[in-house]
Amino acid sequence: MTLNRKMTLLLGLVAIGVLAMLLLISLVAFRSFSILSSTAHVQTAAEIVRVHLTEAMITGVIDKREQFLERLTEIRDLRDARVVRSPLVVDQFGVGLAREMVADEIERRVLADGQPRFELTDERGEPVFRGTIPYIATALGTPNCLQCHHVEEGAVLGAVTIELSLAALQRQAIAAVIVVLLAVTLIILLAILGARRLIGPIGDTAGAIGALVQRALRGDFKGRVTQRTQDEIGQIAAHTNQLVAFLDQGLARISERVTQLMGRLPQQDENQLQATIDMVDGLADAARFKATIEEDETKTEIYDRFGQLLMDDFGVHRFSFYETQGPKRLIPMAVDGEIGGSCHWCDPQILVRSDTCRAKRSGHPVDGLRQPGICYAFRPDEAGRSSDPLRHYCFPIIQSGAVGSVIQLVTTAADADALQDRIPYIQIYLREMAPVLEAKRLTETLRESALRDAMTGLNNRRFLEEYVDTLIAGARRRNIRLALLMVDLDYFKMVNDTYGHDIGDTVLKGLAGILKQALRASDVLVRFGGEEFLIVLQEIDADGALAVAEKIRALVANHRFRIAGGTLQKTVSIGVALFPDDSETFWQTLKYADVALYRAKEDGRDRVVRFTPDMWEAGADIY
Structure with a gap:
């Protein structure tokens, strides 16, 4: 019921009450008078x-x-x-x-x-x-x-x-009462009409403002309130119109700026206010996301956090994150939430020929949601192609002017439109994530270069110093042995003095290649310094360690290093010590392996020597 109707009903009830009381009083008065x-x-x-x-x-x-x-x-x-x-x-x-x-x-x-x-x-x-x-x-x-x-x-x-x-x-009394009632009724009617004339603009203005507010809640700020009077009610209508016009202009400007940031085009019949609120919330959430990933230690943590975000906030459970490595390779960083997962939704050819990935090649987003089949490298599984066709959307992430990563989202054809609506919001996160990823990637590259020997590509002594605590903790947790092999190239100084440092570098690179081929993926190979190399064999006993050392010695002895003008044959001496059999500390065990290497040199080189306690006593003056 509107305000005008309520006021009319109230005045009518008051009028009826007044007439009833007047009638009663008149009758009582006339009776008493009579x-x-x-x-x-x-x-x-x-x-x-x-x-x-x-x-x-x-x-x-x-x-x-x-x-x-x-x-x-x-x-x-x-x-x-x-x-x-x-x-x-x-x-x-x-x-x-x-x-x-x-x-x-x-x-x-x-x-x-x-x-x-x-x-x-x-x-x-x-x-x-x-x-x-x-x-x-x-x-x-x-x-x-x-x-x-x-x-x-x-x-x-x-x-x-x-x-x-x-x-x-x-x-006479009845006639007088009737005349009085008619007169009072006429006065009341005139009063009601006057009151309605005064109250009408209030009710009409209130109703118009209510309708205007409802339109505003739906994102429509184009409505206006008709100004019916010049009094306070008219001023309220005028001020309301000014407020709505200000909100309309302000919202349009905010929406335009936010749309520019989002890259999201307005949609027909959408609630402009709610859409702007959602976009602002998306920008704020993305800013918080960026602040969070900036404190992550590695880019792997960032990929894991972004994958969790896709699943929790956007309902995307099929996705792949690829990272470029060199001009032609892509490396899977995460697939369907699994860090380091294998290539699943694309032709594996993209891993060795990255240009077969359309997003990597073009540097532009690939919209397979609206254009199925646009990228020939997309390979959904058989179930996805037959019962519920799959669609994809790929984002290239530009780093240092080139595509550094590719984010691939996969969904069903039935959910393609829903994912399409979320794309602008996901792009915000990717835009915020790109510089952080680039910084982490650069940091890891610098860190890796600091932990690797530039000439041989092997881990260096600094890497061992940072990694040793993790290595020892894992060995103790699994209750396994570690074998430390100190490998030294015999008479290497003679090579440098005779053939020059370039030939010496060639020999060291060749030796590094031999050692890498002879070891397992779980073993650790470090260029310890000069012509010395340290090998850490995991989960092995003394006999096994000596067998590996002997294998390496034989491989080197039988190898011909190609140099300018011919070949060169060299040998190595190897000292072997076991942790924790020989010592409860890693660095002491390393010293024992070095002592065994020193004994191998003394005994004529080109041999493998297992550490024994008497060697430490004999060489205590050296250490």
Whole structure:
């Protein structure tokens, strides 16, 4: 119900209440007035009768009293007038006229107690007021009642009954009440019309503002409120229009700027306000995401966090993250939430020929959601192609002017539109993630270069210093042995002095290649310094370590290093020590392996020597 209707209903109820109260008050007032007026008339008429009877007795015409009473009833609205004698008068003067002997109950009570009585009755629909007034004997005044009547002072000599018809008075009262009610009703109607005229603009303005607010909640700020008056209500309408216009302009500017940041085009019939709120929330969430990943240690953690974000916030559970390595290779960083997973949704050819990936080759997003089949490298599984076709969307991440990573999202054809709507929001995260990834990648590259020997590509001594705690913790946790092999190239200084440092570098590179081929992926190979190399064999016993060392020695001895003008044959000496068999500390075990290497050199080189405690005692002065 509108405000105008409520106010009209309220005023109507008030008007009805006022009319009802006015009617009730009028009826009560007219009734009271009628009774008071009738009482006065009855008392006046009774007094006239009493005076007439007294004068008649004095003049001796008391026998003519009946005619007087008859003439008295001819007065308008006077229905009856009669007199009854009390027993005291009857005893003195006789019974009198026949009609004076008939006394009803009221008259008998008045004769008995001398108190007047009045009552209002209804006789066949006609209101009648009756009053019975006692005739009291008194010696006061003229004439003196006690001169004629042998009674005491205050005795009741008789009673006069007067009956008045109130029909005319009732009709006049009803007419007066009707006139008053009509006048009051007219005044109330005029008041209601005036109130509606005053209140109408308030209700209309309130309704218009309510409709305007509803439109605004739906993102439509184009509506306006009609200004109906020039008073405060009109000012409210004008100010509301100014506010909505300001919000419309402000929202349009915010939406335009946010759209530029998002790269998301407005959609038809969308809630502009809600869309802007969602975009701002997306930008804020992406900023928080960037602040979080900036504190991650490695890019692998960033990929893992972004994959979790895709699953939790965007409902994407099929995705691949690839990273470029060199000009032609792509490396899977994460596939379907599995870090280091194998290539799944694409032709594995992209791993060795990265240009077969359209996103990598073009540097532009590849929209396989709207254009299925746009990239020939996309290879959904058989189930996806038959029962529920799969679609994809690939984002290239530009780093240092080139594609550094490729993010691939995979979904079903049924969910393609839903994913398409989320693409702008995902792009925000990728835009924030790109510089952080580039920084982490650069940091890891610098770190890796600092931990690797530039010439041989092997890990260096600094790598061993940083990695040794992890290595020892893993060995103790799994309760395994570590074998440390110190490998030294025999007479390497002679190679440098005879052939030059270039040939020496070639020999060292060749030796590094031989050592890498002879070891497992779990083993650690470090260029310890100069012509010395350290090998850490995991989960092996003494016999196994000696067998590996002997294999390496034989491989080197049989190898021909190609140099300018021919070949060169070299040998190595190897010292072997076991952790924790020989020592409870890694670095002490390393010293023991070095002692064994020193013994191999002393014993003629080109040999493998296992550390024994007596070697440490003999060489204690060296260390």
